[in-house]
Ligand SMILES: Nc1nc2c(c(=O)[nH]1)N[C@H]1C(S)=C(S)[C@@H](COP(=O)(O)OP(=O)(O)OC[C@H]3O[C@@H](n4cnc5c(N)ncnc54)[C@H](O)[C@@H]3O)O[C@H]1N2
């Protein structure tokens with residue numbers, strides 16, 4: 220395995236290229252409850268004032284003018300709206316959320332109300348119509364991720380459905396004559412790790428795993444499945460290095476693909492690629508070695524999927540990382556780490572073909588030139 224690779228793209232540059240390779244997919248309308256986790260393709264205006272009317276913020280008495288006040292009725296939230304104006308000296312019992320009658324100067328909470336007093340001192344406890352938003356004004360901007368709070372706010376202002384960017388459709392092509400997709404592998408076989416790993420990463424990035432196939436090592440079959448319609452991104456695993464059965468580069472060349480990243484100066488995961496096919500489809504090539512493939516997935520696949528969904532790549536948290544790892548100038552090391560309070564500790568002994576280290580870890584630490592035991596590094600969460 221090479222330790223330096225001058226023709227390869229730097230690890231950070233590869234992520235930047237992948238994040239900048241695509242723009243968000245076109246919009247589709249979805250009901251509000253299916254919009255969470257997706258990105259708004261257009262600004263959403265408030266369909267009503269927010270709040271829609273002046274309403275009580277506390278259970279108590281709505282009072283008009285100066286006291287003492289005489290209670291002349293009761294208003295429940297959801298009950299009939301009080302249509303008469305309150306005159307000075309009048310009060311109505313009122314519940315939180317009910318529309319306050321015209322003439323109300325304040326709501327006196329039950330706990331502190333003194334109806335024989337003269338002035339309504341303290342906060343008025345009235346939510347004013349339109350204090351959050353005016354009908355027709357922009358409530359949430361385009362490009363905003365729909366969080367649970369955003370969905371709730373949109374519902375408050377009367378939205379039933381919203382336009383969000385379409386989810387990227389991903390086709391996973393697992394290559395290798397030795398790969399089996401179920402059960403215990405026989406001697407000479409390996410059980411496919413990528414279907415479960417890639418589908419989890421794809422879903423976490425807001426995309427859909429539309430199809431997954433295990434292909435035999437045959438360039439014709441690979442070319443046909445790369446060119447087939449109905450996928451925005453094709454993820455190919457294996458077939459990325461120099462072996463006799465590693466056809467991916469030749470097939471991409473034949474299909475007229477533009478290679479945006481071809482090998483990355485990181486360890487593991489060096490032999491990975493990102494390419495654009497004519498007609499607007501992306502291909503990511505992940506090395507077959509399982510841990511190397513996982514590193515490649517967070518390097519090129521995740522940022523590409525974020526871009527297609529309209530989201531920026533989440534900022535990596537940074538913590539001091541303790542461990543015994545040799546880092547050279549030319550190659551970024553990605554090592555599994557466990558979180559330990561205010562720092563992270565390297566899980567020792569990770570190897571490109573083994574997922575044992577990553578499975579015992581909380582995150583991958585990005586160790587770059589200049590890193591030494593105990594100095595800070597970016598962390599990419601694995602959970
Ligand atoms: N002469 C060279 N050999 C290799 C180089 C190189 O530069 N020159 N690079 C090495 C590195 S680094 C990696 S990483 C691997 C990449 O291999 P490929 O992407 O071509 O994948 P394969 O050769 O098909 O398989 C490698 C390894 O992974 C296992 N594998 C494959 N697919 C799966 C799967 N779906 N699930 C689990 N395991 C899988 C496969 O059995 C092999 O053990 O190349 C090095 N060689």
Ligand code: MOO
Pocket residue numbers: 220485486487488489490506508511571572
């Ligand atoms: O780097 Mo390979 O990517 O070591 O197994």
